[in-house]
Amino acid sequence: xxxxxxxxxxxxxxxxxxxxxxxxxxxxxxxxxxxxxxxxxxxxxxxxxxxxxxxxxxxxxxxxxxxxxxxxxxxxxxxxxxxxxxxxxxxxxxxxxxxxxxxxxxxxxxxxxxxxxxxxxxxxxxxxxxxxxxxxxxxxxxxxxxxxxxxxxxxxxxxxxxxxxxxxxxxxxxxxxxxxxxxxxxxxxxxxxxxxxxxxxxxxxxxxxxxxxxxxxxxxxxxxxxxxxxxxxxxxxxxxxxxxxxxxxxxxxxxxxxxxx
Amino acid sequence: xxxxxxxxxxxxxxxxxxxxxxxxxxxxxxxxxxxxxxxxxxxxxxxxxxxxxxxxxxxxxxxxxxxxxxxxxxxxxxxxxxxxxxxxxxxxxxxxxxxxxxxxxxxxxxxxxxxxxxxxxxxxxxxxxxxxxxxxxxxxxxxxxxxxxxxxxxxxxxxxxxxxxxxxxxxxxxxxxxxxxxxxxxxxxxxxxxxxxxxxxxxxxxxxxxxxxxxxxxxxxxxxxxxxxxxxxxxxxxxxxxxxxxxxxxxxxxxxxxxxx
DNA sequence: CCGGTTGGTTCCATTATTTGAAACTTAGTC
DNA sequence: GACTAAGTTTCAAATAATGGAACCAACCGG
Numbered sequence: 001x002x003x004x005x006x007x008x009x010x011x012x013x014x015x016x017x018x019x020x021x022x023x024x025x026x027x028x029x030x031x032x033x034x035x036x037x038x039x040x041x042x043x044x045x046x047x048x049x050x051x052x053x054x055x056x057x058x059x060x061x062x063x064x065x066x067x068x069x070x071x072x073x074x075x076x077x078x079x080x081x082x083x084x085x086x087x088x089x090x091x092x093x094x095x096x097x098x099x100x101x102x103x104x105x106x107x108x109x110x111x112x113x114x115x116x117x118x119x120x121x122x123x124x125x126x127x128x129x130x131x132x133x134x135x136x137x138x139x140x141x142x143x144x145x146x147x148x149x150x151x152x153x154x155x156x157x158x159x160x161x162x163x164x165x166x167x168x169x170x171x172x173x174x175x176x177x178x179x180x181x182x183x184x185x186x187x188x189x190x191x192x193x194x195x196x197x198x199x200x201x202x203x204x205x206x207x208x209x210x211x212x213x214x215x216x217x218x219x220x221x222x223x224x225x226x227x228x229x230x231x232x233x234x235x236x237x238x239x240x241x242x243x244x245x246x247x248x249x250x251x252x253x254x255x256x257x258x259x260x261x
Numbered sequence: 262x263x264x265x266x267x268x269x270x271x272x273x274x275x276x277x278x279x280x281x282x283x284x285x286x287x288x289x290x291x292x293x294x295x296x297x298x299x300x301x302x303x304x305x306x307x308x309x310x311x312x313x314x315x316x317x318x319x320x321x322x323x324x325x326x327x328x329x330x331x332x333x334x335x336x337x338x339x340x341x342x343x344x345x346x347x348x349x350x351x352x353x354x355x356x357x358x359x360x361x362x363x364x365x366x367x368x369x370x371x372x373x374x375x376x377x378x379x380x381x382x383x384x385x386x387x388x389x390x391x392x393x394x395x396x397x398x399x400x401x402x403x404x405x406x407x408x409x410x411x412x413x414x415x416x417x418x419x420x421x422x423x424x425x426x427x428x429x430x431x432x433x434x435x436x437x438x439x440x441x442x443x444x445x446x447x448x449x450x451x452x453x454x455x456x457x458x459x460x461x462x463x464x465x466x467x468x469x470x471x472x473x474x475x476x477x478x479x480x481x482x483x484x485x486x487x488x489x490x491x492x493x494x495x496x497x498x499x500x501x502x503x504x505x506x507x508x509x510x511x512x513x514x515x516x517x518x519x520x521x522x
Numbered sequence: 523c524c525g526g527t528t529g530g531t532t533c534c535a536t537t538a539t540t541t542g543a544a545a546c547t548t549a550g551t552c
Numbered sequence: 553g554a555c556t557a558a559g560t561t562t563c564a565a566a567t568a569a570t571g572g573a574a575c576c577a578a579c580c581g582g
Contacts, residue, residue, distance in 0.1 A: 009539070010569065011311045014272040015332075022339035031529060040571045045531070047569095050272045055372045062474050064530080068340035070371040071276075073378060074396060076337025078283035079329035110331040111316045117334065135335060213323050270568070271540065292558060301542045306560070325559080524582090532575070540567070547560070552553105 013039065017047050018056060018068070027065035085209065085218045086118040089248045093120045096222070096244050100237050103223040105204075107143040109151075109216065110135065112162030114144040117218075139163040139179050140172050142194035142206030143219035148179075149186035150208045150216045156183075171197045191238045193231055194221075201226050205234040209245045211253055220245050274300065278308050279317060279329070288326030345369065346470065346479045347379040350509045354381045357483070357505050361498050364484040366465075368404040370412075370477065371396065373423030375405040378479075400424040400440050401433050403455035403467030404480035409440075410447035411469045411477045417444075432458045452499045454492055455482075462487050466495040470506045472514055481506050 020036060021028055030048065037044050048066060051057040055071035081087055089106050097104045097120035104120040114136045138144030138159060148159060165174045173179045186192045194204040206221035222237050281297060282289055291309065298305050309327060312318040316332035342348055350367050358365045358381035365381040375397045399405030399420060409420060426435045434440045447453045455465040467482035483498050 008314065009311055010271045011275040011308075012315055013569095014275075015315050015317065018336060022336050022343070025339075025343060027343070029529085034529095041530085042532080042571050042573095043569075047272075050270055053269065054273055054276050056276065062472065062476065068336070068343050070340075070345065070369045070376050070378070072333075072336055072340035073345050074371060074376055075279065075283050075329070075333055076340060077395070078286070079331075079333040079337060082283070082286055082288070082329050108331050110335060115331050115335055117331070134338075211323065215323065290558085295558095302559085303542055303544095303561085304540080307540080525580105526582105527578100527580075529578085530576085533573085534571105537568105537570070539569070541563105541565085543563100545560105545562075547558100549556100549558085551556075 013043075014047050014051055017044065018051060021057060021066055022068055027060055027063070027067040029063075029065050033066070085248060085252060088251050089118060089218075089220075092244045092248050093118055093220075096120070096220070096241065099240060100222050102229075102234075102237075105143055105206075105221045105223060106218060107141075107147070107221070108218045109138065109144075109147045109159070112138060112159040114138050114141055114147070116143075137164065137166075137198070139165060140168055140194070140197040142192050142204040142221045142223070145179075145182065145186055145194070146192040146206040146208045146219040146221070147216045149183040149192060150210060150214070168198050169196050169200050171195045173197060190242065191235070193235075194223075195231065196226065203229075203231055203234065205231070205238055205241070207238065207241045207245045209249050209252075211249055217249065217252060220248070274304075275308050275312055278305065279312060279333075282318060282327055283329055288321055288324070288328040290324075290326050294327070345378045346509060346513060349512050350379060350479075350481075353505045353509050354379060354481075357381070357481070357502065360501060361483050363490075363495075363498075366404055366467075366482045366484060367479060368402075368408070368482070369479045370399065370405075370408045370420070373399060373420040375399050375402055375408070377404075398425065398427075398459070400426060401429055401455070401458040403453050403465040403482045403484070406440075406443065406447055406455070407453040407467040407469045407480040407482070408477045410444040410453060411471060411475070413476075429459050430457050430461050432456045434458060451503065452496070453480075454496075455484075456492065457487065464490075464492055464495065466492070466499055466502070468499065468502045468506045470510050470513075472510055478510065478513060481509070 017033070017037065020033055024032070030045070033048070034041060034044055039047065048057065052059050052066070052069070055069045057066050058069045059066055085106060085108060093104050093106060105116055106118040107114045107116050109115070116134045116136065136144070138148055148156060151159060160176050160179070163176070165176070166172070167174045173182055191205055191207045194202065194206065196203055202223065203226055204221045204223035206219050208216050209218040209220060210216055220241055222234055222241055224234060278294070278298065281294055285293070291306070294309070295302060295305055300308070309318065313320050313327070313330070316330045318327050319330045320327055346367060346369060354365050354367060366377055367379040368375045368377050370376070377395045377397065397405070399409055409417060412420060421437050421440070426437070427433070428435045434443055452466055452468045455463065455467065457464055463484065464487055465482045465484035467480050469477050470479040470481060471477055481502055483495055483502055485495060
């Protein structure tokens with residue numbers, strides 16, 4: 001992992017460091033970060049100091065390790081409630097999960113990556129934050145392609161530039177060209193398929209969540225396995241998935257309005 | 262709210278802006294932020310731009326409003342799992358809730374404020390993220406005082422400087438002097454009480470969660486109402502609460518170790 | 523007890539970034 | 553069509569970030 005890169009300005013670098021700390025799943029020592037980071041010792045040191053004094057990181061003085069700070073948890077609460085579609089979409093996901101009996105994913109685009117913000121698993125009820133927060137590639141997942149297909153040209157270019165195009169399975173679309181062709185088909189069709197492009201045996205049918213003005217704000221997918229069903233069967237649910245997506249979009253838009261100053 | 266202030270460097274300012282956006286619970290327009298912020302137009306503008314291009318904020322181009330970005334949600338996921346005591350403490354909270362039959366809070370200190378990271382309510386099982394993320398004052402809550410009492414002098418000074426000392430009820434300790442005296446008693450006793458200092462009728466008994474080296478990493482409280490029980494009765498649970506706190510601390514410490522580079 | 527490492531912190535002159543008043547664009551309004 | 557509000561851009565001055573190198577403190581192995 002690592003290899004961030006796109007850091008404009010000091011803020012960008014600081015956030016980059018933040019991501020780096022977040023990347024490890026345990027508290028990290030200064031030297032670990034130094035080894036991984038592209039910044040010189042003193043710079044990294046001051047960055048860490050700033051972030052720590054800001055409460056974004058916590059320095060464990062006993063061991064000299066850095067971990068993500070509680071301020072992030074607080075921000076997260078707000079982010080969850082405000083930015084993500086999850087709170088709005090929750091009841092609709094429940095509905096869709098019940099109607100299809102399959103696994104449902106709600107995702108949003110995060111700088112070229114797919115961020116799963118909520119999930120329903122036919123069987124066990126969600127454990128919200130454990131499931132959400134996962135990130136995945138855009139170019140080889142149903143939700144990712146559904147979102148890419150409806151992005152603005154410049155945003156799409158940016159996003160494509162961030163794809164690795166690693167070949168996960170035989171079906172993976174492993175070049176921008178193949179992907180662009182597929183995206184066109186998706187735009188025409190209105191929904192995307194995952195033909196075991198990410199994981200062998202896993203298929204899905206995904207639809208974008210679009211505002212009235214046509215902006216993508218997320219995607220919804222119905223996922224299953226080749227053992228259980230077929231793409232054609234999943235496509236049968238595309239209609240109702242689109243309906244649900246439309247409802248979520250509508251609510252998301254009305255939610256953003258009121259603003260009585 | 263608002264009135265942040267302590268912003269060293271550009272990064273501090275950027276994070277300040279982030280908090281500002283998080284403070285509103287709906288997407289905010291540029292001008293709203295401008296009115297609230299201490300920064301000149303152009304500066305705020307560029308800060309917002311940076312944060313947006315970094316994915317920490319999202320600009321809704323239809324309406325020109327800013328909202329917290331998904332990158333934050335991703336970071337939050339990591340922060341939750343890594344920094345907060347919540348995942349470690351979960352089973353212990355369950356245990357304590359069951360044994361006491363009262364409401365349990367798990368909190369951590371966030372720059373002088375108390376951040377509730379998890380909660381058990383005898384009746385309904387937790388809805389994790391909805392409950393957590395709430396912040397409260399430190400000077401007039403059980404968990405707050407329990408943590409303050411065991412902080413290092415300098416950290417304590419910093420934290421006290423951030424308290425408002427607003428008088429919420431007749432019992433509220435409304436000066437640093439009164440609070441310092443109380444903190445000494447808490448240190449001696451090993452646990453803190455909330456004698457209806459924050460909300461009328463709400464009482465609690467709280468204990469700090471300390472590392473072996475004596476650093477505070479959080480606090481645990483058993484909360485109830487004057488209608489249901491008394492402080493004395495709650496104090497009866499102090500022993501087992503301390504045991505639980507010790508277990509959480511131990512696990513938190515061992516968790517932070519391994520680090521085979 | 524000492525010279526050598528490793529891991530972390532601080533200095534400080536140089537450099538690059540941020541700053542913010544003011545000018546400029548839009549897009550509404552009357 | 554002038555007037556206003558909201559957002560965006562410019563540019564020289566000011567400030568903050570930079571990073572090489574020096575420094576400090578533990579911790580070795582001898």
